[in-house]
Amino acid sequence: MPDRARGPLLVVGSMNADLVVRTSRLPRPGETVTGSDLVVSPGGKSSNQAAAAALLGADVRLLGRVGDDGNADLLLARARAAGVDIRRVERLPDVATGTAMIAVDRSGENFIIVSPGANAQFAAADVVAAADFFADGSVLCLCLEVDLSVVQAAAEAANAAGATVVLNPSPFQDLDERLLRLVDVLVVNEHELADLVGGEALGSPDAPDWERVLEELGSIGPRHVVVTLGSAGAVVLALDAAGAARVHAEPAPRVEVVDTTGCGDAFLGALASRLALGEDPGTACRFAVQVGSFAATRPGAQESYPTAAELDRFTGSLAGARSSAAEVVAEGASRSAE
Ligand code: RIB
Numbered sequence: 001m002p003d004r005a006r007g008p009l010l011v012v013g014s015m016n017a018d019l020v021v022r023t024s025r026l027p028r029p030g031e032t033v034t035g036s037d038l039v040v041s042p043g044g045k046s047s048n049q050a051a052a053a054a055l056l057g058a059d060v061r062l063l064g065r066v067g068d069d070g071n072a073d074l075l076l077a078r079a080r081a082a083g084v085d086i087r088r089v090e091r092l093p094d095v096a097t098g099t100a101m102i103a104v105d106r107s108g109e110n111f112i113i114v115s116p117g118a119n120a121q122f123a124a125a126d127v128v129a130a131a132d133f134f135a136d137g138s139v140l141c142l143c144l145e146v147d148l149s150v151v152q153a154a155a156e157a158a159n160a161a162g163a164t165v166v167l168n169p170s171p172f173q174d175l176d177e178r179l180l181r182l183v184d185v186l187v188v189n190e191h192e193l194a195d196l197v198g199g200e201a202l203g204s205p206d207a208p209d210w211e212r213v214l215e216e217l218g219s220i221g222p223r224h225v226v227v228t229l230g231s232a233g234a235v236v237l238a239l240d241a242a243g244a245a246r247v248h249a250e251p252a253p254r255v256e257v258v259d260t261t262g263c264g265d266a267f268l269g270a271l272a273s274r275l276a277l278g279e280d281p282g283t284a285c286r287f288a289v290q291v292g293s294f295a296a297t298r299p300g301a302q303e304s305y306p307t308a309a310e311l312d313r314f315t316g317s318l319a320g321a322r323s324s325a326a327e328v329v330a331e332g333a334s335r336s337a338e
Helices: 045-055 070-082 117-121 124-129 148-160 190-197 210-218 263-275 281-296 308-317 325-331
Strands: 009-012 016-022 039-043 060-066 084-091 098-104 110-115 139-142 164-167 185-189 224-228 234-239 245-250
Touching (some): 009 045, 009 148, 016 070, 039 045, 045 084, 045 139, 060 070, 060 124, 070 084, 124 148, 139 148, 185 263, 190 224, 210 234, 210 245, 224 263, 234 281, 245 281
Parallel strands (some): 009 060, 016 098, 060 084, 139 164
Antiparallel strands (some): 016 039, 098 110, 224 234, 234 245
């Protein structure tokens, strides 16, 4: 990874207003169910990542687009309150701010449909025009809720400026190698990983062949792949300087899940905030797992994210019950867990 650390954390990408309804269970196709009152809250994967990192004390800058409507007011006010520098978020006339329709069931599971709105007007030329945004950044966070050309342009600018590029390919779409070559840390869930490398390379679902996964992806670009496993924690796959694979499992604390919306974004924002301080991905992942777990205990995306003080109280209160990421690694044949 590039060795610049301690500069601001950069986030380029999406901002959505989340239109959330809770239901006892998610509807089947063609079915109508009755839910709770509608709650409108700040969301969007990039905006969530930025808020998560800023609430934890990171110096965060966001580059994105909103419309000129009430949802934009909400998003900008909440990002500013979280401590995110939003001076490079532009309001566009005659377009709606991005929205996400979200249903959450009583087990905390969700489905999400995104209407991109202003996020779809964000163009690669806007990134090129914002060259100074990247000048002193230490880490750049990217997701795929904006056009791939925007993601590519941002990764190129950050890479040229010596920053570490962190990509969460969500919502998933095929990635070309030009982008993967610029990525230092790839953060994926199991579904995204299967889409990326194919089921065969993953091996058995119970005992994924992590070394093979890393060989496949590392040969293209990312030297670090972080696989999030929900309540089982996360696994960090790293290629060392000699090209040897290392596998590190980070179990999650057991928590009562209220809502998993935005937990992955909280994880990524927290991970990036620690990479920006110069931590290695394995150490940063331990912190990120705690933040993601905390977020699952409260409703909403950004609404569920902890401040540093709240996280301290949460980690202090944990009884030490840990979940099974270590077992996921241990079950994998012929590989070594650190
Ligand atoms: O990852 C959760 C986010 O996905 C929500 O906040 C929603 O806006 C969608 O972007």
